[in-house]
Amino acid sequence: MEPSQVIPEHHIVVVTVTYGDRWPHLSQVIPAVFQQGIVDQLLIVDNASAYNVAVKIRATFPQFLDRILVLPQTENLGSAGGFSTGLKKAYALNADFVYLIDDDNLPEDQALPILYAEWKKIAEKGLVALLSFRYKNLPNLKKAAYGEKVRFFHDKPNSFLGFSVTNALAKLNKPAKVHTPSGALLPQVKILQAPYGGLFLPRATIDRIGFPNEDFYLYTDDTEYSYRIIQQGGEILMFTDSRVKDLETSWWSDSNSLSKKWSVPLLEEGGFKAYYSARNLTWFLWKNLSPNPLLFLFNGLIYLGYLLLMAIVSKRTKAFWTILRAVKDGLLGNLGKNMRLEKH
Numbered sequence: 001m002e003p004s005q006v007i008p009e010h011h012i013v014v015v016t017v018t019y020g021d022r023w024p025h026l027s028q029v030i031p032a033v034f035q036q037g038i039v040d041q042l043l044i045v046d047n048a049s050a051y052n053v054a055v056k057i058r059a060t061f062p063q064f065l066d067r068i069l070v071l072p073q074t075e076n077l078g079s080a081g082g083f084s085t086g087l088k089k090a091y092a093l094n095a096d097f098v099y100l101i102d103d104d105n106l107p108e109d110q111a112l113p114i115l116y117a118e119w120k121k122i123a124e125k126g127l128v129a130l131l132s133f134r135y136k137n138l139p140n141l142k143k144a145a146y147g148e149k150v151r152f153f154h155d156k157p158n159s160f161l162g163f164s165v166t167n168a169l170a171k172l173n174k175p176a177k178v179h180t181p182s183g184a185l186l187p188q189v190k191i192l193q194a195p196y197g198g199l200f201l202p203r204a205t206i207d208r209i210g211f212p213n214e215d216f217y218l219y220t221d222d223t224e225y226s227y228r229i230i231q232q233g234g235e236i237l238m239f240t241d242s243r244v245k246d247l248e249t250s251w252w253s254d255s256n257s258l259s260k261k262w263s264v265p266l267l268e269e270g271g272f273k274a275y276y277s278a279r280n281l282t283w284f285l286w287k288n289l290s291p292n293p294l295l296f297l298f299n300g301l302i303y304l305g306y307l308l309l310m311a312i313v314s315k316r317t318k319a320f321w322t323i324l325r326a327v328k329d330g331l332l333g334n335l336g337k338n339m340r341l342e343k344h
Contacts, residue, residue: 010096010097010116011040011041011093011094011095011096011097012038012039012040012095012096012097012098012099012112012116013039013040013041013042013043013090013093013095013097013098013099014033014039014041014042014043014098014099014100014101014112015042015043015045015083015086015087015089015090015098015099015100015101016029016033016042016043016044016045016086016100016101016102016103016105017044017045017047017079017082017083017086017102017103018044018045018046018047018049018053018103019046019047019048019049019076019082019103020049020050021049021050021051022049022103022104023051023053023056025103025104025247025248026044026053026103027056027060028106028247029101029103029104029105029106029107029247030042030057030061030064030068031061031064032106032107032108033101033107034064034067035109036107036110036111036112036113037113038112038113038116039067039099039112040067041067041068041069041090041093041095042064042067042068042069043069043071043086043089043090044057044068044069044070044071045071045073045077045082045083045085045086046070046071046072046073047073047075047076047077047078047081047082048072048073048074048075048076053070053072054070054072057070069089071085071086071089073085077214077217078214078216078217078218078221078276078337079196079212079217079218079219079221079222080212080213080214080215080216080217080218080221081212081214081217083100083196083212083221083222084211084212084213084214086100087100087201087206087211087212088211091203091206091211095203096202096203097116097119097200097201097202097203098200098201098203098206099112099115099198099199099200099201100196100197100198100199100200100201101196101197101198101244102196102197104246104247104248105134105197105198105244105245105246105247106244106245106246106247107132107198107243107244108243108244108245110241110242111132111198111242111243111244112200112242114239114241114242115130115131115132115200115239115242116200118130118188118237118239118242119200119202122237123202125234125235126204126234127204127205127208127229127232127233127234127235128202128205128229128234128235128236128237129194129199129200129201129202129205129226129229129234129235129236129237130199130200130236130237130238130239130242131191131194131198131199131200131236131237131238131239131242132197132198132200132238132239132242132243132244133145133198133238133239133240133241133242133243133244134195134197134198134243134244134245134246135243135245136245136246136249137246137249137250138195140152141191141238144189144191144238145185145186145189145238145240146183146184146185146186147183147184147186148183150191152191152192152193156289157289157290157291157292158289158290158291158292158295158296158299159285159289159296159299160282160285160296160297160299160300160302160303161278161281161282161285161300161303162281163299163302163303164295164299165298165299165302185240186240187239187240187241188237188238188239188240189237189238189240190235190236190237190238191236191237191238192227192230192236193223193226193227193230193236194222194226194236194238195222195226196222196225197244197246198242198244199222199226205229205234208228208229208232208234209225209228209229209232210228212224212225213225213335215335215336216276216280216335217276217280217335217336217337217338218272218273218276218277218280219273219276219277219280219281220276220277220280220281220283220284221280223281223284224280224284224288227284227288231288266278266307266319266323267307267310267311267314267316267319267320267323268316268319269319270316270318270319270322271319271322271341272338272341274319274322274323274326275322275323275325275326275338275341276326276338277326278323278326278327278330279326279327279329279330279334279335279338280330280335281330282326282327282330282331283330283331283333283335286330286331300327304323304324304327307320307323308320
């Protein structure tokens with residue numbers, strides 16, 4: 001049976017989170033969600049947007065009103081709080097499956113029916129999550145989709161923000177390569193961490209892993225959340241026929257190539273993006289993937305020294321001190337929304 005012919009036997013809910021003035025993206029995503037043909041309900045977490053999301057939807061999509069539920073928030077809860085809120089509501093509505101997408105993730109034709117059909121083939125696996133193929137913004141997933149070896153954080157124990165002296169030395173004799181697909185696109189790929197966007201969660205998996213940690217606020221919350229599946233012996237399977245198009249380019253599009261790319265984006269961005277990225281990733285790696293704490297801290301010392309040098313050369317020392325404070329907070333477990341930073 002083709003995916004388009006699949007008649008859902010379960011209650012399928014889509015959850016997205018929006019903020020600011022993102023209507024140009026959200027207005028494209030909403031019809032694409034219902035064009036999937038098997039969605040019972042769309043939950044939109046309104047993270048204190050700059051406009052009235054519910055009013056805009058009523059005026060633009062009256063045909064979908066009985067299947068859209070807007071969850072307005074009085075403040076921006078970040079991606080962690082937003083997706084946690086949406087997932088909890090979907091769970092309370094007795095969703096059998098929850099499909100997570102960002103407000104700039106455009107599910108292409110049959111993206112969701114394909115995942116649902118594939119789940120029916122592997123339901124006996126138990127703890128499992130399925131993932132759509134986001135082919136534009138996530139280069140590491142694209143490499144994996146073409147059968148290339150990808151080093152996730154799990155493959156680099158004791159790395160500090162993805163950097164380790166051992167890996168750095170190994171790369172000295174290897175010139176950097178521009179990625180071009182080297183083989184055929186694989187239909188199914190097992191991966192070790194996943195973004196929210198395109199993640200298809202059976203209710204039984206949510207029962208096991210719970211909801212995102214709202215204290216992360218922004219960045220790495222999806223990595224930590226999906227890692228719980230791997231940590232408990234489950235699997236995350238990406239199906240490349242299920243495609244999601246990113247309508248916007250991320251400032252940090254390759255979250256697993258930190259050792260060669262992170263220094264420049266962190267120092268260039270500074271502010272809240274650099275802070276939450278560095279703090280949350282430090283906490284995650286320190287708590288979960290650092291069997292040798294001394295080696296982790298040694299890698300950190302070397303990497304922070306490199307960042308300081310780059311900051312001095314590029315005259316971005318203010319950004320460096322933001323990163324240093326973030327690392328300290330991550331090591332000490334000082335999570336949550338940092339009120340010292342400018343509100344966004």
